[in-house]
Amino acid sequence: MKLSDATLADLPVAVPSYDRRALRPGIVHFGLGNFxxxxxxxxxxxxMNLGEGHDFAIxxxxxxxxxxxxxxTLAAQDFLYTVVEQAADASDPRVIGVMTGYMPPGDPARTIAAxxxxxxxxxSLTITEGxxxxxxxxxxxxxAHPAIAADGRxxxxxxTVFGLxxxxxxARRExxxxxxxxxxxxxxxxxxxxxxxxxxxxxxxxDPALADWIAAHVSFxxxxxxxxxxxxSDRERAMIREIGVEDASPVFCEDFIQWVLEDDFPAGRPALEKVGVEFVPDVTPYEMMKIRILNGGHAIIAYPSxxxxxxxxxxxxxxxxxxxxLDKVERDEVIPVVPPVPNTDLNAYFAKVKERCANPKIGDTIRRLCLDGSNRQPKFIIPTIADRLAQGLPVEGLALESALWCRYCAGTTDSGAVIAPNDPDWDRLTAAAQAARTDPQAWLGMADIYGATGQDARIAAPFARWLAMLWRDGTAATLRHYLGR
Structure with missing residues (x-):
């Protein structure tokens, strides 16, 4: 059955209990991807299913x-879509109806009016790390980025999102x-x-005066x-059809979900604490835990795989x-430099990360985890390296992770299979990775990615050693050597 307002009552999955016709948008969102x-x-x-927040539709x-x-795609199904939450032993599909519309790109006047x-x-924004x-x-x-400079003119x-x-x-101030x-x-x-x-x-x-007004009055x-x-992919669209719903844009995800948010909303907000959002005065400890242990862990899994x-x-x-x-790098190098998090056991958090990554129902791909390393590594991995170096601690495992990323960006797997471009800066990364085979600083010297960290001999020496071993012996043998097997 094709997903639409007209078919909601007859769909074989959970559907909104609220009247979508009564919803009023209170949130404009940029970046309506799967996440x-x-x-x-x-x-x-x-x-909204609790009967609240109907004036905060998206x-x-x-x-x-x-x-x-x-x-x-979404307009053709009345901005409805199905989310399928997947545990290892169960799937829970539900139609989400909180979106009231979707303004097209290329119409800044309409977006500015909204x-x-x-x-x-x-x-709100989910426009990716890059x-x-x-x-x-x-x-x-x-x-000075050309896109931003153009908005300035x-x-x-x-x-751009920021220009809009x-x-x-x-317009609001005026x-x-x-x-x-x-x-x-x-x-x-x-x-x-x-x-x-x-x-x-x-x-x-x-408009410098407007900039000062934003700095003084706008909450972030x-x-x-x-x-x-x-x-x-077609895999997920076929799976939702098997459930009995024709949805061109379903989202499959794990059953785990978390949102920790600073409570600073002068214009008002929905009562999201009633549905599990944790409001805190300072989110810093939580975000560092997540970015370094989970997102950093994704990179540790991704490149050897x-x-x-x-x-x-x-x-x-x-x-x-x-x-x-993953277990050795996290326990030996990552977790020891993650600051304490209120009411959280970091080792228990890591155990949950491993459980989530092992969920066979998700269908998450290694290629997705390898994507966009030029933007992700400076946020998820390199800060941990820098912290360990500042404390005089070894970085053998993280140096190997960096070498694996470099080897991956050279463009072929150990079997010789070609790796399709997987980064906005793929051509530059590939050239640097191939040059690093004889000159490791061709990789670590990318200052826009590694900053000063790449110039430190304490990362450069193990990186060069691991990279040479990866090219000579392959990934499996290199991992065995690191693990002492």
Whole structure:
């Protein structure tokens, strides 16, 4: 049965108990990918099913060209979609109905009008780690980036998320309306702080007074978000059809979900604490735990698995060498430099991470975990290396992880299979990885990724040794050597 408002009552899965016709958008969201639709939207759906938050429905905002196709797909089914939460021994499908519309890319005036609407109290973002224009050499927003500079020259017709947010805030200030809260839900350390800098500095290019007003009056709460959510393929669309629903854009995800959020919403917010969101005064300990143990762990799993032609993440966890490599690097090098987290046992958290990654129902791919290392490594791995070096601690396992990433970016697996481009900067990475075979500094010297850390002999020496071994002996033999087998 095709998913639509007209068929909701007859679908063989759980559906919204609320009247979608009574929903009013209070959130404009940028980046309506699978993670957002399985995370923030699910929490809102739960709250609305309790009879609350009906004035905080989501109005999507497209920015990237690919958003046009996603919008058409969702519009054809009345902005409904199915989320299938999967435990190892059960699946729980549910239709999510919190989205009221999806503005197309290429229409900044329409998006700015929505941002300027008094009903909009929150603007949220899941635009991926690479969407924040961060210069790894400085760790700060890069206002000279061509896309941002173009918005600075043409603030009335911006093309970036940050240019659009600035234009919306300008319109609200001119209309005498209070600002909305900007809520980042991406996996970036201090994501609210990062987003604040991006918005303020984009505004400063065209209107310094507006930039100062934003800095003084707009709230940017930090958040930690977590849910493993693979990309949707024909496999998932076929699985949802087997359940009895024709859904062109289903989302399959794990049954685990977490959201820790700083409670700083001057314009108001939905009562998400009633459906499991944890509001805290400072999210920093939680986000560092998640980014370094979970996201860093993904990288530790990903590159040896990719080089050994392992397709799914749960298959990587079934490989004794990969599983032992993850366990040793996490316990020896990562967890010891993660600061304490309130009411949390870090070793128990890591045990849960391993359980989640081993879930065979998720269908998460190694290729997805390998994706976009040039943006992810500076956030998930390199800060741990830097912390250990600052404390005079060894980095053998993390040096091997870096060498595995380098070897992966050389473009072939151990079997000789070609690795399709898997990073926005793939050509540069491949050239550097191949050059590193004889000159390791060709890799570690990428200052926009490694900063000063790559110049430290205490990482350079083990990196060079592991990289040479990977090329000479292969991934499995190198892991055995590291594990002492």
């Amino acid at each position: 957002h639709r399985a995370h923030q939207a699910v929490y809102l759906d739960r709250l 109005l999507g905002a497209g920015v990237m060209p690919a958003d046009a196709a996603a919008r058409e 941002l300027a609407d008094a009903a909009t109290r929150i603007v 969407g924040y224009f961060i210069d790894a050499r400085t760790g700060h927003f890069d206002p 043409n603030p009335a017709a911006p093309a 947010i600035v234009a919306g805030l300008r 209309a005498g309306l209070p600002p909305f809260t900007v809520m980042c839900c991406d996996n970036i350390p201090h994501n609210g702080v990062v987003t604040r800098e991006a918005v303020v500095e984009t505004a400063r290019l065209s 709460p930090n958040a930690m978000v977590d849910r493993i959510t693979p990309a949707t 990719g080089l050994m032609d392992i397709h799914f993440v749960h298959e990587g966890m079934q490989n004794d060498l990969v599983r032992a490599f």
